[in-house]
Amino acid sequence: MARVFMKGTEAVAEAAVRAGCRFFAGYPITPQNEVPEYFARRMPEVDGVFVQGESEVASINMVYGAASMGVRSMTSSSSPGISLKSEGISYCAAARIPMVYANFARGGPGVGSIQPAQQDYFQATKASGNGGFQMMVFAPSTVQEAVDMTYRAFDYADRDRNPVLILADGVIGTMMEPVELPEMKSDEEIAAMKAAKGSWACVGHELDYAHRSWIQPGQWSTARMQEVNEEADALYRSWEKDAQAEEYMVGDAEVIIASYGISARIAKSAVNVLRAQGVKAGLIRAVTVNPFPYKAFDRINYDKCKAILDVEMSIPAQFVEDVKVGVKERCPIKTCLCSGGNIMSREAVLAAVKKIMEG
Amino acid sequence: MEKIYTRTKTIQEDKVSGFCPGCMHSTVIKLIGEVIEEMGMVDKTAAVLGIGCCGLHMDYMAYDNTTAPHGRACAVATGMKRANPNTLVYTYQGDGDLASIGLAETMSAANRGENISVIFINNGIYGMTGGQMAPTTLIGMKASTAPKGRIAEEHGYPMHMCEILNQLTAPAYLVRTSCNTPANVNKTKEAIRKAFQNQLDGKGFSMVEIVTGCPTNWGMDALASLDYIEEKMLPEFPLGVIRDR
Known part of the structure; x- marks a missing residue:
């Protein structure tokens, strides 16, 4: 195409x-x-x-x-x-x-x-x-x-x-x-x-209580409301299989950047620069942020990884809270942040990684 | 003996009205259902219910329906009608829903001339939440949030939605009716029929404002509420066709 x-x-x-x-x-x-x-x-x-x-x-x-x-x-x-x-x-x-x-x-x-x-x-x-x-x-x-x-x-x-x-x-x-x-x-x-949505969409149905389409953003019955929420919860739990992450040069990495969206793209370019300089950097990029790809953080070799660097365009940091859940205190987590409409700079990421390496 | 009057099939057979004594929601819901049945539209209709006592409609009706967020019925109906133009789409809203929190959605749908029908229940008070002041509360009328009664200097004046929408070019039909007498019930039914027929004819936005009572929150019995409608509500909200084109 x-x-x-x-x-x-x-x-x-x-x-x-x-x-x-x-x-x-x-x-x-x-x-x-x-x-x-x-x-x-x-x-x-x-x-x-x-x-x-x-x-x-x-x-x-x-x-x-x-x-x-x-x-x-x-x-x-x-x-x-x-x-x-x-x-x-x-x-x-x-x-x-x-x-x-x-x-x-x-x-x-x-x-x-x-x-x-x-x-x-x-x-x-x-x-x-x-x-x-x-x-x-x-x-x-x-x-x-x-x-x-x-x-x-x-x-x-x-x-x-x-x-x-x-x-x-x-x-x-x-x-x-x-x-x-x-x-x-x-x-x-x-x-x-x-x-395919005809059974529940409001497009007209046979006239009776059982067949009508009833779009319900709420329930009169507390029992039914709980059931609905339990059904929704089961759906949300089923998404674990749908979690997606990009894992880039993670295997031997001594510093792994955790990021998403445009920040992750900038961070990836920083990883390339660092690798060219002989620094063993890697990247875990959350492609889906809900479901969050927590399992990607289980595949890190924590014997080699000195620290995780959270890179995001938010102050206070927010994405880092999910990173913490994924890392489970297996190594320190540092942050590299910007905010207010400022775009993450590769130089800031490079400097943050080098600071960790000099540690 | 020939049976000349039966309950409309659009209302659940086994349902008993849960509306308060003297409430006119049940009357209006019946009228809407009868019109839909008489027009042969029972399997081609979708109702958009407002939040409040209007939403109780869902428990009785046998045809398709959805519930809009408070005030958003005209926006939801816009999406439904544009997505599926062959469906008869009507909103069913109270005065708080249509004239207060949903004023922007109501005005904008009317201004676009959306090809929908709006059934507006004006009883001058918030019903389900317990009698708070509505945009249509009369001057001097007591409400739980206006314990001394509505004071013009503090609360402004009752809003006349038909007249307000009559400032716009697009609406096709704006009418105010009541259900306080058998004759007015019949007129209300014909107004609903016309609003629905306008939609089928592609004429655009129609609104039937129905002046009703709320004995529970007005603090009076059902019969007294009929007198109150006649003596207080109708002088403020005169009945009649405001726009028909």
Whole structure:
């Protein structure tokens, strides 16, 4: 398939269209404005629907509605806008409505800064809304990976009847890179995907209590509410098999960088520089940040590894808390951090690794 | 003997109303169900329920439904209708849901002329949460969060949603009815039918505002609440067609 040169935001949107997404609602917020703009142009070409919602709140609820009709649906935003979507995301998770959303994260908290950041890690992986629900969360480090993850995210969402989050950042969103776009789902495939949801989607049913579609973001019965949460918990536990990590030059490494997303990409280039200088550095990159690839940290040779270096664009550090769970105190963990919309520098990573080696 | 009146099939056969005595939700739910059945739309309808007593609707209805987050029903309905235009999509919302927390969603859906039908229950008070002040609470009317009654200088004035939406160009049909008398119940049913027919005809946004009572939170019996509607509510919220195009 031919390679094309695309901006991250637009590539994600095109990947969604190719995955069969036929409903998008969104609201402007930097740095992801090209997502709604792209869908506004593209959806009419594929008989899909684009709506510019009156707010992030309305947009996620439009997606909740469209996905409740069995249509592959998506929204996107950036950090403060994602907070506004929290209520609707929680409703989708509670009602087990499959949908995909992307966060092109920027500095925070509050209105923060419009430049790239990874300040939303806890929100993305631990508590994206009220009620303790979870989602699969993918963290791309290249535009190509953002494309591939978005394409597959709809399959995971449908498989689990659960929201899926693409946790990108302002770098991935605004950077242009050559990408190979996935195959376009045919109209027949898209119709079949919608039809497969016919038993629970609100598309009309035989008239009786047993057959009606009842999208329930809550329960009257406390017993049933507990059952629903137990079913959801079983689903979340089943994701252990889906955890993905990239392990790069880990085998003989004396310092292993733990990172994700754009920070991990920068850290990987630091590993290459260090290796050229004879420093035994390695990288564990979380590809999925929920489920978190804890097992990758069990494969480390702790006899050789002096320390783990957590590299992330967040102050205070957040990703490091999952790294700690994976490392289980088998070696020290140091951090290399930046925040506020400042992009991680390779020099800072190199310096942090050298400091550990000089230890 | 010929049976000339039966319960609509759109309501569960074994269900007994759990609404308070004198509450008109049960009446309106029945009317909606009868219209859906008479229009032959029982297997092509999806309801979007608001949060509050409106949400109790789900326990009785036999057709497809979802529950929107508080105030978001018009946004959810927008997504549903656009994703599946052949489905008859209506929202069922109270005054707190539609006119307070959901004002932006209501106004914006109306302004886009979304091809949906909105059934708006205006009883001037928050029901399920226990009688707090609503945007439609009358001046002087007591509420648990306005113990001295609604004071204009402090709380502002009751909001007239039909008239507010009438400032917009797109809406097709805006009407205010009540269920306080048999004649008004019949008019409400015809208004609901027209709102649904407008949607099937692709005319766009229709809203039926129904002035109802809440004896429990008004602190009066069911019969007294009918008088209160007639004497207090209807002068503030006059009945009639505000827009029909």
